[in-house]
Amino acid sequence: MQWIPEYKADVPRVERFNFLARFSHWGHTVTFLLCLFTGLALFLSDAGWLAAIFGGYAGAGLVHRIAAVGLTIILAIGMVAGFKGIIAWFQDILRFGVNDIMFIVKFPLEFFGFPVKVPPQTRFNGGEKGNSMVTPTMVILLVLSGYIMWFPAIFPGGLVRVAYWTHDIAMVLGTVMVSMHAYLGSFHPGSGESFWGMWKGTVRADWAKHHHAIWYEETYGDKKDAE
Amino acid sequence: MLKMTNLYDVSKCTACRGCQVACKDWNQLPAVIEPFTGNYQTHETTNGDTYTIVKFIEQIDDVKGIQWNFLKFQCMHCFDPECMKVCPTDCIKQTEWGAVIKDYDKCIGCHYCTYACPFEIPQYRKRQDITTKCTLCYERVEEGLTPACARTCPTGALQFGEREELLIQARERVKFLKANGFPNATIYGEKELGGLNKLYVLTDTPDKFDLPVDPKVSGNIGFWQNWVQPYFGWLIPVTLGASALSFVTSRLLANKAPAHTEGGHE
Numbered sequence: 001m002q003w004i005p006e007y008k009a010d011v012p013r014v015e016r017f018n019f020l021a022r023f024s025h026w027g028h029t030v031t032f033l034l035c036l037f038t039g040l041a042l043f044l045s046d047a048g049w050l051a052a053i054f055g056g057y058a059g060a061g062l063v064h065r066i067a068a069v070g071l072t073i074i075l076a077i078g079m080v081a082g083f084k085g086i087i088a089w090f091q092d093i094l095r096f097g098v099n100d101i102m103f104i105v106k107f108p109l110e111f112f113g114f115p116v117k118v119p120p121q122t123r124f125n126g127g128e129k130g131n132s133m134v135t136p137t138m139v140i141l142l143v144l145s146g147y148i149m150w151f152p153a154i155f156p157g158g159l160v161r162v163a164y165w166t167h168d169i170a171m172v173l174g175t176v177m178v179s180m181h182a183y184l185g186s187f188h189p190g191s192g193e194s195f196w197g198m199w200k201g202t203v204r205a206d207w208a209k210h211h212h213a214i215w216y217e218e219t220y221g222d223k224k225d226a227e
Numbered sequence: 228m229l230k231m232t233n234l235y236d237v238s239k240c241t242a243c244r245g246c247q248v249a250c251k252d253w254n255q256l257p258a259v260i261e262p263f264t265g266n267y268q269t270h271e272t273t274n275g276d277t278y279t280i281v282k283f284i285e286q287i288d289d290v291k292g293i294q295w296n297f298l299k300f301q302c303m304h305c306f307d308p309e310c311m312k313v314c315p316t317d318c319i320k321q322t323e324w325g326a327v328i329k330d331y332d333k334c335i336g337c338h339y340c341t342y343a344c345p346f347e348i349p350q351y352r353k354r355q356d357i358t359t360k361c362t363l364c365y366e367r368v369e370e371g372l373t374p375a376c377a378r379t380c381p382t383g384a385l386q387f388g389e390r391e392e393l394l395i396q397a398r399e400r401v402k403f404l405k406a407n408g409f410p411n412a413t414i415y416g417e418k419e420l421g422g423l424n425k426l427y428v429l430t431d432t433p434d435k436f437d438l439p440v441d442p443k444v445s446g447n448i449g450f451w452q453n454w455v456q457p458y459f460g461w462l463i464p465v466t467l468g469a470s471a472l473s474f475v476t477s478r479l480l481a482n483k484a485p486a487h488t489e490g491g492h493e
Contacts, residue, residue: 042315042316042337043315043456043460044460045315057316057335058335058356061335061337111469111473111477112472112473112476112477112480113473113476113477113478113479113480113481114480115480149337149338152338152341152342153351157342157347158445158447160338160342161342161343161445161447161448161451162447164339164342164447164448164451165447165450165451165455168451168455168456168459168460169455169459172455172459172460172462172463173462175463175466176462176463176466179463179466179467179470180466180470183470183473183474187474188473188474188477189477189478189481190477
């Protein structure tokens with residue numbers, strides 16, 4: 001059984017994500033998951049065994065804080081150094097249109113493996129646009145509410161109480177999106193090549209043309225004939 | 228089991244702060260010196276090494292002029308303690324006779340109890356990374372002694388005993404005070420928050436003593452504990468389950484039409 005499609009270096013490939021985007025993506029992956037598993041030790045009741053992996057609740061708390069600071073730093077680097085990329089990302093999200101709605105409507109069938117025809121997509125398809133809106137929002141909410149909970153003495157008590165449920169809701173929605181995203185970006189047969197886009201930075205040109213036709217035409221369309 | 232509690236009668240309190248010192252002594256707590264803020268009150272509120280304080284509250288009354296109200300302030304040992312519900316490590320317990328106590332070995336200093344408490348009483352002790360509060364001297368009481376604060380009170384403002392008996396006494400005292408120049412005298416702690424295991428006889432309304440007239444657990448804490456924590460997290464296993472199902476079905480369906488997924492897609 002095939003887990004993810006094989007990486008083919010000998011076919012025409014186009015760049016999908018630059019180094020900064022990939023650094024930021026995988027940096028967030030590591031720090032988010034560390035925060036998630038240490039945080040779940042508190043969120044779940046009777047999860048002492050989870051804390052024990054990190055040396056008990058105190059150890060889990062320390063790892064949680066170190067990872068949270070790491071996540072904040074990566075977020076800041078990505079926002080400052082990758083400002084142009086973030087603007088381009090945001091502009092693509094704003095292109096949410098009929099093709100994206102069609103994609104989201106048909107996607108549940110595609111998700112479970114039924115063959116469907118979807119209209120051409122921009123750089124990010126309807127589902128990816130949704131993920132691009134929800135996940136970063138949740139991460140920003142997690143960061144803000146997290147620092148409020150870490151230093152409650154310098155904030156009003158009412159804000160600390162709001163931060164408690166905000167942190168939990170943002171964690172759950174963020175984790176739901178991240179687990180969907182992780183599966184769709186790797187083991188889902190319909191989107192396997194996208195894994196290499198984030199791992200190596202390039203995707204097969206024919207895959208890009210098929211999955212993100214509008215983006216491919218706009219970005220690499222003139223090069224198509226030269227190949 | 229019968230509830231055992233303190234009755235604190237402000238009309239008898241001289242604010243000598245013997246209870247504060249006795250509490251420090253029994254619990255072996257170091258002195259915490261805060262800067263002078265123009266008030267005789269020693270500390271702004273309870274802190275990690277100060278479980279109880281006597282508040283000095285100045286009230287300006289149109290008829291009586293300046294009133295100086297005293298109030299011994301500490302954990303109220305609620306019958307239905309919210310701190311106990313929010314604690315993620317279950318370090319807060321309630322004894323049968325009504326003391327709400329913390330196991331400091333389990334406390335991780337997360338502050339949840341501080342902000343869940345309608346009085347914001349548990350306070351942070353930095354050197355141990357824990358939050359602390361009054362224990363109602365449960366280790367003394369369980370050996371048949373009275374709490375350190377009640378034992379030391381020279382005027383009898385603080386008493387310790389069975390809650391029902393102390394309530395009878397408190398009602399008598401309120402009746403007396405009402406007839407003798409304190410028409411607003413009241414009992415505090417009998418019904419507030421479903422009952423507190425600390426009783427107060429106040430000479431005026433609770434707001435004149437820096438106490439919330441109708442204390443409530445914040446709606447934010449209720450939403451967090453009763454809705455978000457028990458139910459919301461189920462979205463995660465649902466998502467993981469759907470992904471696992473998709474992993475199987477998408478491969479089964481692909482085997483039926485192998486051309487569809489050649490090299491990733493179509």
